[in-house]
Amino acid sequence: MAMIIAIDGPAASGKGTLGRRLAAHFGLPHLDTGLLYRAVAHHLISAGEALDDVAAATAAARALDLQRLDDAALRGRAMGEAASIVAAMPSVREALVALQRAFAGQPGGAVLDGRDIGTVICPGADVKLFVTASAEERARRRWRELVARGEPADQAAILEDIRRRDQRDAERPTAPLAVASDAHRLDTTHLDADGAFAAALGIISSVM
Numbered sequence: 001m002a003m004i005i006a007i008d009g010p011a012a013s014g015k016g017t018l019g020r021r022l023a024a025h026f027g028l029p030h031l032d033t034g035l036l037y038r039a040v041a042h043h044l045i046s047a048g049e050a051l052d053d054v055a056a057a058t059a060a061a062r063a064l065d066l067q068r069l070d071d072a073a074l075r076g077r078a079m080g081e082a083a084s085i086v087a088a089m090p091s092v093r094e095a096l097v098a099l100q101r102a103f104a105g106q107p108g109g110a111v112l113d114g115r116d117i118g119t120v121i122c123p124g125a126d127v128k129l130f131v132t133a134s135a136e137e138r139a140r141r142r143w144r145e146l147v148a149r150g151e152p153a154d155q156a157a158i159l160e161d162i163r164r165r166d167q168r169d170a171e172r173p174t175a176p177l178a179v180a181s182d183a184h185r186l187d188t189t190h191l192d193a194d195g196a197f198a199a200a201l202g203i204i205s206s207v208m
């Protein structure tokens with residue numbers, strides 16, 4: 001039976017890690033959709049285009065190839081910020097819808113995480129999780145992640161970044177960060193990755 005798991009949540013809420021673990025557990029493919037917006041921003045920056053160039057961003061989104069996303073170049077802090085600028089453009093989002101829905105439509109199903117998976121991309125998903133954690137806890141996690149990657153990081157600056165990015169993502173008119181009415185909220189402020197995974201499995205087994 002095909003199962004689509006939609007995971008949404010603010011920056012650094014742990015939805016990516018949770019998505020990967022659920023996908024491995026159920027033997028499903030996983031798409032971190034934040035990488036798509038990061039890739040569009042990365043393309044603009046590499047090509048020397050302005051981040052607010054809607055035509056260039058839309059062209060980059062249309063040309064995006066899922067098989068060629070270079071994770072390492074996209075994960076940095078500056079790219080998250082840049083991604084949220086292009087992600088507010090309706091034509092960029094529209095260019096990425098078909099690709100995400102095709103991924104979700106694979107025969108066995110899929111796990112997708114992002115900001116609008118449960119609300120826009122996969123409104124009929126079998127399970128919708130909305131993963132949150134306090135902004136301070138998310139900043140601590142992002143800081144640990146960046147330090148582990150060897151990126152110099154300042155926790156206060158990261159907290160500010162996260163707050164600004166959440167606000168931009170939640171206030172944009174097109175596909176804002178929002179909790180789907182049928183989503184299950186999962187607050188991971190006091191949970192580690194194992195705890196979040198166990199809680200998510202509990203939710204999934206209660207609805208499937």
Ligand code: C5P
Nearest residue numbers: 033034035037083084087114115116169
């Ligand atoms: O999840 P991640 O931090 O990689 O996402 C980077 C940015 O991409 C987000 O801040 C958001 O603006 C955008 N995004 C989005 N919709 C998604 C996934 C990410 O708008 N489904």
